[in-house]
Amino acid sequence: MSTFSTMQLDALRELANIGSGTAGTALSQMLGRSVDISVPNALVLPLAEAVEAVGPPEQAVTGVAIPLAGDMDAVVLLVFPVEDAGSLAAMLGVEPGTEDALSALSEIGNILSASYIGSLGAMTGLELDLTPPQTVTDMLAAIVATVLASRAEGTDTALILDSELRVEGEQCSLSFLLLPEAGGVREILSRMGVEA
Amino acid sequence: MTAAATEIAVRMGEIAVSSNPADVLMSIGLGSCIGLALVDHRRGIAGLAHVMLPEAIAGGGPVGKFADLAVPELIKQVTALGAAKTSLRAVLVGGAQMFALGHSGAMDIGVRNDVEVRAALAKERIPVVAAEVGGSKGRTIRVIPGGSVLSKEAGGAEKELMSTTGAGL
Numbered sequence: 001m002s003t004f005s006t007m008q009l010d011a012l013r014e015l016a017n018i019g020s021g022t023a024g025t026a027l028s029q030m031l032g033r034s035v036d037i038s039v040p041n042a043l044v045l046p047l048a049e050a051v052e053a054v055g056p057p058e059q060a061v062t063g064v065a066i067p068l069a070g071d072m073d074a075v076v077l078l079v080f081p082v083e084d085a086g087s088l089a090a091m092l093g094v095e096p097g098t099e100d101a102l103s104a105l106s107e108i109g110n111i112l113s114a115s116y117i118g119s120l121g122a123m124t125g126l127e128l129d130l131t132p133p134q135t136v137t138d139m140l141a142a143i144v145a146t147v148l149a150s151r152a153e154g155t156d157t158a159l160i161l162d163s164e165l166r167v168e169g170e171q172c173s174l175s176f177l178l179l180p181e182a183g184g185v186r187e188i189l190s191r192m193g194v195e196a
Numbered sequence: 197m198t199a200a201a202t203e204i205a206v207r208m209g210e211i212a213v214s215s216n217p218a219d220v221l222m223s224i225g226l227g228s229c230i231g232l233a234l235v236d237h238r239r240g241i242a243g244l245a246h247v248m249l250p251e252a253i254a255g256g257g258p259v260g261k262f263a264d265l266a267v268p269e270l271i272k273q274v275t276a277l278g279a280a281k282t283s284l285r286a287v288l289v290g291g292a293q294m295f296a297l298g299h300s301g302a303m304d305i306g307v308r309n310d311v312e313v314r315a316a317l318a319k320e321r322i323p324v325v326a327a328e329v330g331g332s333k334g335r336t337i338r339v340i341p342g343g344s345v346l347s348k349e350a351g352g353a354e355k356e357l358m359s360t361t362g363a364g365l
Contacts, residue, residue, distance in 0.1 A: 047208045047209055047248070047257065047261070048207040048208050048209055048210055048258075049207070050208070051207065051208065051225070052207075057224040057225045058224050058225065058336070060350070060351070065295045065297065067297055075297060134295045134296065134297075136294055136295065136332070137350075138225075138227070138294065138333060138334040138350045139224065139225035139334045139336070139350045140225065141224050141225025141226075141227075141334070142225040142226060142227035142292070142294060142333075142334025142335070142350065143225075143227065143294065143334070145208055145225060145226070145227050145228070145229055145248070146227030146228045146229075146292075146294045146295060146297070146305075146306075146334075147295070147297065148208070148248075149208075149227070149228050149229060149248045149249060149305055150228075150295075150297040150305060152248060152249065152257075152261075153249060153253060153256060154253055154255070154256050155256070155257065156209070156256065156257030156258060156261070
């Protein structure tokens, strides 16, 4: 199992902290409401344990997946419990559960990811581009496992940078996950000057 | 003596086997992964592998993760419990295409998993009696060593894929 030093994990957590701070500000401006941002986690786990670390496997969620292109191979995944996706849609003035609601969530995913990834790029000097969002509603395990599988070929370890955003006064929270491929993580760390 | 019944979660890359008719082997939320059940219904022995990827690369993780290694390993484990290889029947669940996340030009992982699991089973001459694969929805598989194999799509009803008589449905 590949491992990371405490210093490396601290550096990754700090990146996630700044990234999710920027994303939270963007969400807050869009909704005109306060958004709370949790202290992010940098999880390094055997693949078998990765799904449960994100949430209950059977939970119905809407996931917005945004693969990155450029200097680092990674996927951004936003996970909304379906009720929370519904309240976010309502706040944006679209009918929850409709095609319009899904495209509104895709657009939210796009904007939040652009903020997060933009700050990550600014800090590390990596050229990072977003590809179009792909949005589905399904079991949490199916969504997270499918994203992990797409980058899991040469590793038995998952690295997940996990931040929670919560809209104050509403039942509306989301997990913002960055799932880098193993080589991508090494690239970030070396750019930050935190080698093993 | 029969051991107490348990629900056994088979997570990504894991394999589990049982000869207790009251056990339930299950993989919740298979997306592009495949839940491969091997059942010897006459002897009441079954196993489940949660396959993530089609082909192993060196140092890539546990054997259950890759179709080409998981199939022989699962056969080894169910026959070690007393199953007869010639009586084994396979049921496949999963292999959905939920997202297009692959690198351009690459075939979808769900499809490749299905192809490789079937190829590995054919090599071992084990028939596939039922399958609930493809599409775009996540699924949960439950395997009861007494003989039944059940699949449930996200938001759908549970479907029986193999009955207690060992026949595919």
